[in-house]
Amino acid sequence: MQSRGDLAVVLLSGGMDSATVLAIAREEGFSVCSLAFDYGQRHRFELELAAHQARAQGALRHMVLQVDLRAIGGSALTDDLAVPKEAPGEGVPVTYVPARNAVFLSLGLAWAEVLGARAIFVGANQVDYSGYPDCRGEFLRAFEAMANLATRAGTEGRPFQVRAPLLELGKADIIRRGLALRVDYGKTLTCYDPGPGGLACGQCPACRLRLRGFAEAGVPDPAPYAAR
Amino acid sequence: MQSRGDLAVVLLSGGMDSATVLAIAREEGFSVCSLAFDYGQRHRFELELAAHQARAQGALRHMVLQVDLRAIGGSALTDDLAVPKEAPGEGVPVTYVPARNAVFLSLGLAWAEVLGARAIFVGANQVDYSGYPDCRGEFLRAFEAMANLATRAGTEGRPFQVRAPLLELGKADIIRRGLALRVDYGKTLTCYDPGPGGLACGQCPACRLRLRGFAEAGVPDPAPYAAR
Numbered sequence: 001m002q003s004r005g006d007l008a009v010v011l012l013s014g015g016m017d018s019a020t021v022l023a024i025a026r027e028e029g030f031s032v033c034s035l036a037f038d039y040g041q042r043h044r045f046e047l048e049l050a051a052h053q054a055r056a057q058g059a060l061r062h063m064v065l066q067v068d069l070r071a072i073g074g075s076a077l078t079d080d081l082a083v084p085k086e087a088p089g090e091g092v093p094v095t096y097v098p099a100r101n102a103v104f105l106s107l108g109l110a111w112a113e114v115l116g117a118r119a120i121f122v123g124a125n126q127v128d129y130s131g132y133p134d135c136r137g138e139f140l141r142a143f144e145a146m147a148n149l150a151t152r153a154g155t156e157g158r159p160f161q162v163r164a165p166l167l168e169l170g171k172a173d174i175i176r177r178g179l180a181l182r183v184d185y186g187k188t189l190t191c192y193d194p195g196p197g198g199l200a201c202g203q204c205p206a207c208r209l210r211l212r213g214f215a216e217a218g219v220p221d222p223a224p225y226a227a228r
Numbered sequence: 229m230q231s232r233g234d235l236a237v238v239l240l241s242g243g244m245d246s247a248t249v250l251a252i253a254r255e256e257g258f259s260v261c262s263l264a265f266d267y268g269q270r271h272r273f274e275l276e277l278a279a280h281q282a283r284a285q286g287a288l289r290h291m292v293l294q295v296d297l298r299a300i301g302g303s304a305l306t307d308d309l310a311v312p313k314e315a316p317g318e319g320v321p322v323t324y325v326p327a328r329n330a331v332f333l334s335l336g337l338a339w340a341e342v343l344g345a346r347a348i349f350v351g352a353n354q355v356d357y358s359g360y361p362d363c364r365g366e367f368l369r370a371f372e373a374m375a376n377l378a379t380r381a382g383t384e385g386r387p388f389q390v391r392a393p394l395l396e397l398g399k400a401d402i403i404r405r406g407l408a409l410r411v412d413y414g415k416t417l418t419c420y421d422p423g424p425g426g427l428a429c430g431q432c433p434a435c436r437l438r439l440r441g442f443a444e445a446g447v448p449d450p451a452p453y454a455a456r
Contacts, residue, residue, distance in 0.1 A: 066296055072335070074342035099338035102378040106334040107300070110327035114302035139377040146370040150330040155361040 007117040008163075009108045010034045012053060012062070014046030016188040016210065017123030017166055019053045020174055023181035024165045025121045026057055033115055034059040035108055039100075040070025045198035046189050056184060065107055074098045095192055095205070101134035102143065105162065109147050112160060120147075124164040125174070140164050171213025179219065186222035199226040235345040236391075237336045238262045240281060240290070242274030244416040244438065245351030245394055247281045248402055251409035252393045253349045254285055261343055262287040263336055267328075268298025273426035274417050284412060293335055302326045323420055323433070329362035330371065333390065337375050340388060348375075352392045353402070368392050399441025407447065414450035427454040 008030040012018045025032050036050040047064060054062035074097070101124065108120045124135040133139060144162040148154030166174050178185065190210040191200035200207050202225045214221040236258040240246045253260050264278040275292060282290035302325070329352065336348045352363040361367060372390040376382030394402050406413065418438040419428035428435050430453045442449040 063299065065299060066294065067335075068294055069338065071291065071293060072339045072342055074338075096380060097338075098341035098380070099334055099375070099378050102334040102374065103331070103338055106327055106330040107295075110297065110302075110325075110331055111300045113326035114300055133380055133383040134378045136377070139374070142370070142374040142377045146330065146367070146374045147327070149364070149367040149370045150327050150362045152324060152326070152361055 006119070007031050007033065007060075007115055008119040008121055009112040009115065009117050010059070010121040011104055011108050011123065012036050012050040013123065014049035014053070014188060015123065015190050016178065016183075016185055017125055017174060018050070019057075019183050019185070019188045020178035020181070021121045021123045021165060022053060022057050022059070023178060023183045025119075025163075027181055030119065030121075032057070032059045032121075033061045033063070033111065033117065035104075035111055036062070036064045037104055037107070038064050038066045039097075040068055042192075043194055043198070045194055048198075049187055049189050052187050053184075056187070063111070067103060067107065069097060069100065069103070072098065096132055099134065101132075101139070105143050105147075109151065109160060113151050113153050116153075118153075118158065119161045119163050121163045121165070123166055125166045125169065127168060127170050137164070137167055140167070170216075171209055172216035175213050175217040175219065179217075184222070186224075188223060190223075195226050197224075199224050201226055234347070235259050235261065235288075235343055236347040236349055237340040237343065237345045238287070238349040239332055239336050239351065240264050240278040241351065242277035242281070242416060243351065243418050244406065244411075244413055245353055245402060246278075247285075247411050247413070247416045248406035248409070249349045249351045249393060250281060250285050250287070251406060251411045253347075253391075255409055258347065258349075260285070260287045260349075261289045261291070261339070261345065263339055264290070264292045265332055265335070266292050266294045267325075268296055270420075271422055271426070273422055276426075277415055277417050280415050281412075284415070291339070295331060295335065297325060297328065297331070300326065324360055327362065329360075329367070333371050333375075337379065337388060341379050341381050344381075346381075346386065347389045347391050349391045349393070351394055353394045353397065355396060355398050365392070365395050368395070398444075399437055400444035403441050403445040403447065407445075412450070414452075416451060418451075423454050425452075427452050429454055 008025050010022045010032050012034040034054040112120050126136045140162050148159045190206045192204040192206050236253050238250045238260050240262040262282040340348050354364045368390050376387045418434045420432040420434050
């Protein structure tokens, strides 16, 4: 258990995983500064929901940083490629954004160093989506080692911890954990390609995993979906 | 020696070190895509000089990415703190930008993956400026290890190399190397706090190191300086 008031940076996307991670960091006693990225993603709804979660869960500060990953390209999430409408397949998905978590965690690290935060929380999960290389524990451990060589704080004996409390959990377990912490999943968006008003499609790989998770947890998903 | 045409991403700042690194990458036979960052630095001259070096040295592409490190704060190079006007002291300088090389290399890594480049060149140097934790070989090796776990290419057996050919060179050696490769140092800017028109101040720690390097190399510095 963390001593009350210790500061953490939480990477917040507007999705259900990072909303759950924020709740876990708060429950552990951290004061939280949350960080979202405007990186040229296909839609803005998730940024609105990230800001909502930050407010609703009592983040001290919430910052939206612009990083133009669209200029770099290479992903269905930032380019004009079709987002798949089927269940996840083998290998690395087309929705993989090159080195995204390395970029986001590096910016989280920079902010953590300025704030004097010692922990950086991220919603990475390697159970449902092992296709993303940068959601694996092995990557996160390598990032943490790099972070403690990259920074003044790390090299002066105030090391950073990269925390991924959902890493080994399935979606249903994440949902149970979040509901116990009163996360409002009605105000999260998981869909890769939402329709007007931010309605989730219910068809893309991310929606399918989410819906299966709620079904397994035995609770209805409170988020708004397009008619199915 | 690299086979002609292999692609590298070179991080280019407009300073003399990264201009030299670009020349080394070209001499090794790489085709180069150069990457500069508009990160809220105090002045724009270095971005103009980076674009000039990219053109003059035959980069295939040159991209300027916006990353708002000013929003994160914590450095005399991005905040409204005074830049020191004396020789470098002990410890980490106030011009340290938290986690800057981790952020820049992560974005270079993302672009390298999209381009299919296997090498990322950076002007890091640990001789003159050991005060910057993210200019040390130890950091660069940890970054490379992280990079190869963070990416599809790295995990699928097409690993990235982080190349820092100036790492162990003193300033005079860097200058001799660059002059042999016909780098135009008149079109580079090292100064932390240039005056109108991009004239170097000649007084800040970066100018002092540069001028001492040229003196040791026995050649005049062709860059424009404010009257001293």
